[in-house]
Amino acid sequence: MSGIVRWGVLATGGIAASFTAELRAMPDAEVVAVASRTEASAKAFADRFGIARAYGDWASLAADEDVDVVYVATPHSAHRAAAGLCLEAGKAVLCEKAFTLNTREADELVSLSRERELFLMEAMWMYCNPLVRRLAALVGDGAIGEVRTVQADFGLAGPFAPDHRLRDPALGGGALLDLGVYPVSFAQLLLGEPDRIQADALLSPEGVDLNTGMLLGWSQSGATALLSCSVTAGTPVTASVTGTAGRIDLPQGFFFPDRFVLHREGGHEPEEFTAEGRRDSLRHEAAEVMRCLRAGETESPLVPLDGSLAVMRTLDAVRDRIGVRYPSERVTQA
Template identity: 45%
Template sequence: MSLWSAARHVEIFPLPVRGRLAWLHQVAARHDGGMTSLPSSRILDPLDAPAIRWGVLAPGGIARDWTAALHATTASRVVAAGSRSLERAQAFAAEFGVERSHGSYEALVADGGVDAVYVASPHSQHHEHALLALGAGKPVLVEKAFTRNGVEATAVVEAARAAGLLAVEAMWTRFLPHIDVVRRCLEDGVLGEVKAVEADHGQLLYPDGPRRLADPALAGGALLDLAIYPISFAHLALGGFTAVRATGTLAETGVDASETVAVTGAQGAIGTLASTMLAKTPCSASISGAAARLEIDGWFYRPNTVRLVGLDDREIDRYEPPSREHGLAYEAAEFARLLAAGKTESDLLPLDETLRIMHVLDDVRAQLGVRFPGER
């Protein structure tokens, strides 16, 4: 692209002539420098992962979605389900062709035919149930948010490390193919220096949604269910935060109903993150750099399209996921590969990053004035 061709594709700002020409040369160089395509994803097909035998602890709604994805697109299988109600475990087993049902969590984690445990209970119980499984010698995939708070998360991580057992937070977005495209763009400097991140997640879940979301005793609220997605996304994009500022509103029960979180990255980039359980929002995300930006439209945290957009707002390239179905299978496949390789945590979401994000969530809650019963 020539200098003047570049000029026709961008808006000319009222800069001094020398500055304007230098800027145009930079734009032309970016177009001519090979930034014409997105990198490929390194995430492998879930079906190629080793087969392991899973036990599901707390067979609720998310456990059903996760098991359906696991059985549809991986070689692994759920072989046991454990609930405080034997009838509920049996109903889940019948629905998914699971071999064994247990009427207690203790019986599930003691099952010798289970290679790993998926902890799918409410946030308020993740700490207890992850420690229960680890204490029985079982590796754990713990549904996000990892625990209620950083203190509990630290206890789980320390227990896993002391036992030499694999532990991973089930933040499924981090393991999806399109997020690896984002990760590679950041690693390769495709966007230039990152300057800004935006992400939102809003779903109409209150007051008529799941009762646990309104219950402080179950660690309800928008933060641990919804805001964790844009916060985790921005944490990946910015490499961590140096400052966090939060405002929001509370529900009648005292849990957070919505929040806006402004963060600053180590290099001075900013993030504007929002979540609410009072309305459905676009659920989009973007990362803007000095050379280009990435855009992910609605449901950014699910298997999705990534668009590379130039400074002239024209689309340069786009990535399409291999499938938009069964996205939960990717975290299970990553876990199976790690377990087969004898690893104790994932490079895609290391335990130390899980802890840092948990402390950010603690900070946001403190600023909003939300405290869960029984927290230390």
Template identity: 45%
Template sequence: MTENTNSPVRWGIMATGKIAAAMVSEARLVRSAHVQAVASRDIAKAEAFAATHTIPKAHGSYEALANDPDVDLIYVATPHNSHYDLLKLCLNAGKHVLCEKPLVLNAEQAQNCAYLAEEKNVFLMEALWTRFFPAIHQMQAWIKAGRIGAVRRISADFSFKAHFDPKGRLFDPALAGGALLDLGIYPLSLAIGLLGKPTEIKGEAVMGETGVDEEDKILLRFPGGATASLRCGLRETRPVLATIDGDRGRITLHERFHHPKKITLEPIGGESETLEFPCEANGYHYQIAAVNQAIQQGLTEHPLMPMSETIRVARVMDQLRASWGLKYPDE
């Protein structure tokens, strides 16, 4: 583990897919991040990935990466259904962990991981990268300053037409597929992050031929009467937008709200203001830098994405899936 708080954080990458490649590329933009190793269950894939991305070490098992003394933090980018076992492997080995969303399949698993991270005194975070974008910081600043008054309604949609592959990660129940866990987590995280624990949870799902949810509509109610109307889906492409309405105005997170580069404030009776935040890459580097800083400061959670938020969102998703009769084999 890092002992000097100014030392670079040495990353290990668990998986060799597209998201892992994107994260490695953007880690190059963060001075405090050194990608030290990669692991796959297929050593040839690990070695090819390491060669492509100039990574010093390649491992042919996840256990080898978890026990690598030259790695401080492991980024888990495997399919959803494998997260829980791999998180326990990494945490028990004393590694800090950043895990792709959803962290695990349900709230019980998330709580168990939080307890284990606390016991081992290591950092654990779900990779909700949205929270680290400058546009999101601006949104929060406007809301805190009262620019739109009290938040009364949130609307958000994350939907696209996905190629149907019954054995692919989006549609295979064995891989914990479906729209909710992969896409719905973004609008849910936005709403719950701003309004807290919902008092009422309603949802409708269109189930596909493989038995997973392919189109979801969700309505949440919160203390004080605020509501969130949320959608996600795999059957058609719609604008990936989010609006936050208050009693004094509106904030719009423009396309694509899950990695926003443009935000508009429309106060009632005032002039609108649009700010743009150009980004040289996808924006994963904001999250990477924030995680590294937290670890260097000796934190075991990031205040912008604490485990309590992950667990709260997981409980809402649990309740929605229970109402739809959707349970995964690995639960």
């Protein structure tokens, strides 16, 4: 593949709009089609962004021969169905985070993409951010010694009404999959998959987590991560990584930072690293997808599928500890 990459957008919510706006600003990308569950919603989105074709069903988008890659921006509960439909139709897929509702669904998508030799990537835009990549490289090079602790939080004050999607179990609601995926992904970017997981949470009457704390542990290194997420409290949304020889602090909005500060032990002055150009990582994410497609790669080295599966296993374990199970899971096990 060379030249302009032609995108299809599946869903018409807020994140779909933000991503489409970024694609329209990129000279090597074109959004050629959009799909929603209703033709009216798809048409309104198409009119808003000047998109040529609007479909009132997902299958028509998946079958569109002019689409090179589909961006799936549905709620978590529909990721498996939407991404699977597109992969079955031979389309490359960028699927929003959390990747799916659970590890079983994620395994199915990854297996399908590998069987069909099709590109698939979780839309973990944080991993594509140049400054986050710089931080990970510094940690990997031993700039702060051996990592001992990671701390990260992501909380929104709300309040969210009972009928909001964040309170709806059928849509994979709760703080964990929407917000907690960022702290967990940040910790696992630096430390890999934990082998000890503890968690506690405040649950809503509907049965989703409103406020969740996690303690992850790595037996071999002795590292720990203290993480939290909330849809009832506006937290600082910061992160820090501490090692045997220093610390790195990320300010508010740690998952798309404009700067971070490296503190080295031994009397060194703090070092500030700042972003060049735009802070928004959605464009970096899109650029990585298109780079992979042009190179014939079926997964991104920045957002590897095995890493996405590892994060899903951690999220599953946290939900097991706090007692959150979604309706589709109960039906599957019945």
